[in-house]
Amino acid sequence: MPRQKNFDYDTKLIEARDLFWEKGYNATSLNDLVDTLKINRSSLYLTYGDKHELFLKCLNSYLQLKEKEYKDATNSSEDPIEAIRNVINAVLDVILHDTKTCMFVNSTFELARIDKDVKRMLSKQTLIAVKLVEDLLKKAQENGQLSANTNPKTMAFYMITNVVSIWQTQILFSNETLTRQMADILLNTIVK
Template sequence: MPRTKEFDYQEKLKVARNLFWQKGYQATTMNDLVDTLNINRSSLYESFGNKHALFIDCLTNYIQEKKITYQQSAAKGKSPLDAAIRIIKDIVKTILIDTKTCLAINSTFELARIDAEVAKMLKDQALQSVDLFEKLFTEAKNKGEIPQDKDPKLLAFFVVSNFASLWNADLLFSDKKILYQLTDFLIQTIRS
């Protein structure tokens, strides 16, 4: 008879995700995972697979949460442009509140060049974000909220690429005023 799991899978997944987030993928060892998850090694392998499979599950979970967060932010918008700006401002709020840099951005710089599966996941996530912004900017252009000479797709790539820059600015300079100025400049670039 199979043994029942004595822990909440989703809860342990979040604990593992936080460990990868804190230490990075490469620096996190199986011993770290066993100790932090507080389960024995055989249970870890049985429930989550190897370290890479566990990381993929953690990253998948994080990407899903980001997608939902973006959609929730956009839904608060009174217009397409307002929806896009709300997403940007909510990301900046997260940057200021959270002590950890975005897991997707961390993983991009740590793993995207050396791990094809992670690179594909992150590219797909970024393209979903680009698609969301492109739709919003196309609607905003049709409603006259942004200039007619703006290319919605290029603008969407520009905005999504700038998220890494905003996290970088906060991490390096820890200056709220600079972060707000960069955010305002990004929004002004969209509008003008």
């Protein structure tokens, strides 16, 4: 008869996610996971798979959370330009006030070049965010708020990928004024 688990799957997944988020994939050892989750190795393997499988589950959990935040921000206003501003400002708020760097950003630089599964997940999430912003830009174009010469898809890629530059600036220089100025420049790219 199989042993009953004495822990909640989702709670432990969040604890593992937070550990990977804080330390990164490579710096997180199996011992770190066992100690943090307070479950034995066999339970960890039986429930979540190996370290890589667990990381992918944690990254997926994080990406779902971020996707919801992006959707909430894009739905926060009927005005498409205002909705885009809300998205950028929501990210800016996290950049300036969260003590941890975005797990998406960390995973991009740590793993996306060498781990096809991580790259696939991050690419998919980027395309989702791009599509949300692209749809808003198309609406803005339709109602005359955005130049007809602007390619909404290219502009959406530009905006989403440049959010990483804003993270990088804050990480390297811890200069709130400069970070806010970069966000303003990004927002000003959509003005007609």
